[in-house]
């Protein structure tokens with residue numbers, strides 16, 4: 001018998017559980033993503049430095065090791081639109097002249 005050794009665990013790999021990938025031999029169970037340990041198949045793995053990765057952890061895309069916390073430029077526009085002062089039109093003083101509120105009238 002020509003039993004090859006698993007590239008990951010080093011134990012012999014029998015044909016029934018063998019995966020040939022990346023020029024190496026793997027147990028099916030050992031052929032999993034380096035990062036999340038998700039089991040891979042020859043159809044959905046990504047090889048990098050002779051190690052398998054899932055697509056989500058593909059080192060070539062560097063989406064998991066270099067998680068730059070992108071400074072989200074939160075431009076909180078503090079446009080205080082309180083500029084429009086509620087002006088009590090003093091022309092109404094004449095209207096309220098009978099209410100005895102003084103000369104300034106009812107200022108809200």
Ligand SMILES: [Zn+2]
Pocket residue numbers: 006007008009010011026027029030
């Ligand atoms: Zn193995």
Ligand SMILES: [Zn+2]
Pocket residue numbers: 033034035036037038053054055056057
């Ligand atoms: Zn993964």
